[in-house]
Amino acid sequence: MAKSDDCVHILQGLLVFGNVVIGMCGIALTAECIYFVSSPHGLNPLVKATESSDIYAAAWIGIFVGLALFALSILGIIGVIKASRTLLLVYIILMLITFAFEMASCITAATHQDSLTPGFFLKQMLERYQKSEPANNSDNEVTKTWDEIMLQNHCCGVLGPSDWQEYTSAFRLTHSDADYPWPRKCCVLDAQGLPVNFDGCKLGVPGYYNSNGCYDAISGPVSTHAWGVAWFGFAILCWTFCVLLGTMFYWSGIEY
Amino acid sequence: FRGCSGGSTPSTAPPRLLTAAQLQYRPVLTQDPRLEGQITASTFVLDQPRCVFQDYGNADIWLVVALNQAVSTFNTSAVPGTSETAFQSFPDPVRAYMTLNATLGHYPCPKPDGEITVLRVGSETSCAQDVSRPTCNGPLPGPGPYRVKFLALEGSVPVAETAWSAPIMLRTAKSPSSVSTTGSGHSAGMIAITTILSILFAILLAALVAMLVFWSSDSCGDSSTFSKPESVTVRRYNTHHVYDQPAARL
Numbered sequence: 001m002a003k004s005d006d007c008v009h010i011l012q013g014l015l016v017f018g019n020v021v022i023g024m025c026g027i028a029l030t031a032e033c034i035y036f037v038s039s040p041h042g043l044n045p046l047v048k049a050t051e052s053s054d055i056y057a058a059a060w061i062g063i064f065v066g067l068a069l070f071a072l073s074i075l076g077i078i079g080v081i082k083a084s085r086t087l088l089l090v091y092i093i094l095m096l097i098t099f100a101f102e103m104a105s106c107i108t109a110a111t112h113q114d115s116l117t118p119g120f121f122l123k124q125m126l127e128r129y130q131k132s133e134p135a136n137n138s139d140n141e142v143t144k145t146w147d148e149i150m151l152q153n154h155c156c157g158v159l160g161p162s163d164w165q166e167y168t169s170a171f172r173l174t175h176s177d178a179d180y181p182w183p184r185k186c187c188v189l190d191a192q193g194l195p196v197n198f199d200g201c202k203l204g205v206p207g208y209y210n211s212n213g214c215y216d217a218i219s220g221p222v223s224t225h226a227w228g229v230a231w232f233g234f235a236i237l238c239w240t241f242c243v244l245l246g247t248m249f250y251w252s253g254i255e256y
Numbered sequence: 257f258r259g260c261s262g263g264s265t266p267s268t269a270p271p272r273l274l275t276a277a278q279l280q281y282r283p284v285l286t287q288d289p290r291l292e293g294q295i296t297a298s299t300f301v302l303d304q305p306r307c308v309f310q311d312y313g314n315a316d317i318w319l320v321v322a323l324n325q326a327v328s329t330f331n332t333s334a335v336p337g338t339s340e341t342a343f344q345s346f347p348d349p350v351r352a353y354m355t356l357n358a359t360l361g362h363y364p365c366p367k368p369d370g371e372i373t374v375l376r377v378g379s380e381t382s383c384a385q386d387v388s389r390p391t392c393n394g395p396l397p398g399p400g401p402y403r404v405k406f407l408a409l410e411g412s413v414p415v416a417e418t419a420w421s422a423p424i425m426l427r428t429a430k431s432p433s434s435v436s437t438t439g440s441g442h443s444a445g446m447i448a449i450t451t452i453l454s455i456l457f458a459i460l461l462a463a464l465v466a467m468l469v470f471w472s473s474d475s476c477g478d479s480s481t482f483s484k485p486e487s488v489t490v491r492r493y494n495t496h497h498v499y500d501q502p503a504a505r506l
Contacts, residue, residue: 092467096460103453110446119437126432161292168429177297178381178395202379203301204292205372211292227445234449241456248463252470 011250012080018243019076025236026069032232033062036225046124046145046218055112055226061105062229068098069236076247088251095244102233109230116222118215122158126169130183147185155214156186161204163213186210276332276407276414281308283404283421286374297427298395299378305406305418306373307365312416315408316359321377322352324401324423332407332414342390347397354407355393377404399426 036059072094079087128142150156157163161182164171171183179202187201187209195201200208285294286301294301302319309317318336329351334341336354343353356375367373377393384394396402401423408416 092464096457096464099457099460103457106453107446107450110449111442114443114446115437117437119435123432123435123437126435165296165427166429167432167435169432172429176381176395178299178378181293181296181299199376202293203372203374203376204294206289209292230445230449234453237453237456241460244460245463248467252467 011246012083015080015243015246015250016077018239018246019073019080022076022236022240022243023070023073025239026066026073028066029069029232029236030063030066032228033059033066036229037063039221039225046121046142055109055222055229058105058109058112058226058229061101061108062233065098065102065105065233068094068101069240072098076243080247080250083254085251085254088247088254092244092247092251095240099237099240099244102237106230106233106237109226109233113223113226113230116219116226118158118213118219121215121218122163122167125158126163126167126171129169129171130174131170132174149214149217150183150185150210151189153214153217154188154210155212155217156182156210157213158215158218159213160211161186161209182209277416279308279416279418281305281406282419283406285424289372291374295424295426296378297399297429298397299376300396300402300424300426302375302377302404302421304363304367304373304375306363306367308406308418309360309363309408309416310365312408312410313360315410315415316357317363318354318407318409319356319375319377319404320352320354320407321346321396321402321404322420323347324403326351327403327420332417333412335412336409337390339390342387343392343394344385344387344390353390355391357391396426399428401425 037056072091075087076091076095078084079091124142125146128139129146130143131139164182165177171180175183181202181204184195184201187195187198188207190196195208197205197208204211283302283305286303291301293299305317309315320330320334322330334352334354336357339345340350341352341354342350343355346353356377363373378395380393381395383389383392386392403420403423405420406418407414
């Protein structure tokens with residue numbers, strides 16, 4: 001029976017290794033989701049203002065799933081070494097529940113990511129930027145965030161300054177088209193924050209206004225985070241799948 | 257870079273009917289350089305009429321902005337600065353107004369290289385409601401279409417005029433609710449994640465059910481190939497038969 005002992009030991013070793021990896025990945029997932037929730041990037045007001053908190057729900061689930069994975073991996077290691085049927089059965093069932101939660105989190109993160117289209121940001125910007133009677137604080141946040149984005153990235157609008165011309169907006173209600181074809185922040189500004197050439201900016205002379213849109217600058221960071229949560233979770237789940245199958249096979253072979 | 261904005265004192269001399277010289281020049285929207293604000297909802301940008309009115313050094317050059325339908329009824333003997341050509345009454349009842357007064361000195365010929373020489377029609381917002389400024393270059397009240405031409409007046413006598421421009425249509429802004437936010441549907445990545453994870457989860461559930469079924473039915477499909485570390489089989493040696501052998505021989 002030496003050969004089957006070797007097989008047993010190899011399987012045990014593989015399962016322990018698999019659980020160690022799951023434990024470490026659980027910690028990493030928790031850390032990544034905590035970073036995402038408390039992200040220092042200034043784009044969160046734009047996403048928060050949409051009142052769709054799916055991406056944050058996915059991140060919060062990710063935090064708890066990560067901790068659960070770490071705890072369960074320790075349980076799994078103990079169960080494999082002791083070859084205890086009870087422990088391993090508990091481990092398998094709890095792991096399946098965790099798997100289901102993490103699956104929901106990944107799918108939510110991926111679906112939410114798809115909803116951040118240019119049209120989404122454009123509509124929000126047109127309806128809320130420089131709104132004269134802000135309904136709540138999030139409107140002020142939207143205005144401040146957009147001013148910062150346009151200033152730092154030297155861009156204008158979502159697709160370009162023509163956004164302000166093609167659509168009516170809250171901005172247009174308080175600023176006449178002749179004086180403000182697009183907001184002042186779209187002009188090239190000097191060190192004091194004043195337009196370098198006021199008439200050049202209003203006319204749209206190349207060099208005196210920012211002609212490119214801000215969509216690339218906006219969607220980049222948010223997209224990276226969301227895909228990080230979704231794809232990293234997916235990778236963890238694939239690895240967990242293999243470890244769970246191995247554990248079930250090991251469980252069914254234990255003598256009781 | 258030069259712009260031009262209007263304003264001059266109206267002339268009160270009685271109009272005299274004289275045929276003005278018809279110049280071949282046709283006012284155009286500025287094409288070079290490409291301006292983002294060439295046409296907005298209430299303004300548009302024209303090229304300055306350089307090297308057009310060379311023979312009329314004493315004349316005042318006015319810009320006439322008219323509704324497309326009013327082009328045929330416009331009379332060159334119209335006097336700028338009166339209520340018949342006041343911007344504030346445009347488009348009803350005034351169907352064509354006159355603005356952006358300039359002299360030949362404002363339009364030196366030839367145009368220096370590197371300078372952007374344009375006329376922005378509609379840039380003066382401060383006098384748009386001020387009836388004491390009938391030659392105000394105020395923002396246009398609607399999307400048009402409009403047609404423009406330049407008219408040179410000496411005193412109140414029209415001496416030269418350009419052709420009418422092509423009809424100029426201004427931008428009409430749409431409502432933000434017409435922006436589509438749905439995008440192009442689900443991305444391939446999201447579909448891949450969903451399907452693969454669903455399949456994996458289904459396999460795991462099936463394996464769990466199979467495992468429990470085999471356990472509860474106590475099937476011998478999986479014999480106990482793995483033993484617990486505590487249970488060690490010890491073979492017992494029966495030593496009694498060694499002593500029986502010699503007794504059987506005897």
